[in-house]
Amino acid sequence: MRISRTAVAATAIAGLLLGLSACSSSDSGATKLDPNADLSLQTLTVSNWAAYNPEDLPAKFEEKFGTKVTITNHATNEEIMAKLTAGGDSGIDVAFVSGQFAQALAAQGLIENLDKSLIPNEANLVPEASKLSYDPGNKYSMPYSWGxxxxxxxxxxxxxxxxTSWNDLLMPKPQYKGKVTMLATERWLMLPAQKSLGYSINTQDEAEMGKVKDLLIKAKSNLLAYDDTTFYERLVSGEAVMVEAWDGWCNYGIAKNKNIKFVVPKEGSDLWADTMVVLKTxxxxxxxxAFINYILDKDVHSWVIDNILYKVPNVLRFTHASPPK
Structure with a gap:
């Protein structure tokens, strides 16, 4: 089955974040905010993955609200987590992280419970987007994209x-050995082996995890690299012929080489969400x-699709729109 960024049922979002159970934050409520605050007197530093927002998003937001926005980049969830959990003020106002990492930040009391009165555009999300297991009701995070x-x-x-199978990636034919990459982030590194062995991607069974470890060690000798950031470029150049990939990143490769294809292996896979959170500091x-609310505007969220090549959980879904005026 090939998943397109332009065709997916909204109901699929209900299964996002791999069945993670919700955690409770150490904070009992949101900081009281001023709905009449002069946003032109505030500045924002936003941390996001590179190329994961339209380049002119900061300028568009500043034009509308008078708030200067600086976007910094993190390469992985682990990188931004290390920065946010190091102690002190990171200087970041809004961070983009995957759902389970938002859950971890909330558990440590590092992010705000959101003031929903300032995010009316939450109503533009599909109903399933408020039922995500890592944050039911979107108390401390807002979905940005999913895949x-x-x-x-x-x-x-x-x-x-x-x-057609995760086994094709883990144990490739001889001619493809050394031309395969796998994702380095732990959760996704384990996924191919877990699904290949018929296990849940949430398994905590020690015996099952032992077999997952053995299979991953065996597969290591077949790999070109563990790669979270340049794998699609390796496909474009021909250095790699097959990579474990998030669908949106595969779309980056497809945009450069139409011979690149994407498949969800027959054993199944995950559904995940990337989210926006506000730092307590x-x-x-x-x-x-206001920035999060702006992103959730119907036209803005649709504009995002054209730029990041991922799917968004907006009621407009994949109706394309011109950049907002």
Whole structure:
């Protein structure tokens, strides 16, 4: 099954975040905010993955609200987590993190419970987007995008051997050894082996995890690299023929080489969400809420699709819109 960024049922979002159970934050409520705050007196520092927002998003937001926005980049969830959990003020107001990492930040009391009165555009999200297991009701995070994980491959270099199973990635045919990459982030590193062995991706069974470890060690000798950031470029160049990939990142490769394809292996995969959170140390919380609300505007969220090539949980879904005026 091939998942397109332009065709997916909203009901699928209900299964996001891999069945993680919700955690409770150490904070009992949100900081009281001023709905009439002059946003032009506030500035924002936003941390996001590179190329994961339209380049002119800061300028558009500043034009509308008078708030200067600086976007900094983190390469992985682990990188931004290390920065946010190091202690002190990171200087970041809004961070983009995957759902389970938002859950971890909330558990440590590092992010605000959101003031929903300042985020009326939450109403633009599909109903399932408020039922995510890592944060039911979106108390401390707002969904930005969602997707799945599969195999991205060069169809022209794998004619007759197109992957259909996670086993094709873990134990590739001899001619493909050394031309395969897997994601380095722990949760996604384990996923192919877990699904290949018929286990839940949430398994905590020690015996099952032992077998997962053994399979991953065995698969390591077949790999070109563990790669979270440049795997689609390796496909474009032909250095790799098959990579474990998030679907949106595969779309980056497809945009450069139409021979690149994406498949969800027959054993199944995950559905995940990336979210927006407001740091408790932020001194610009009204502007931070306005920024999240702006992202959730129907036209803005649709504009995001055209730029980041991922899916968004907006009621407009994938209706394309021109950049907002």
């Amino acid at each position: 799945t994980t599969g195999i991205c491959y060069r169809a022209d270099l794998m004619k007759g051997n197109e992957p 932020s001194k610009n919380k009204e502007a931070a809420h």
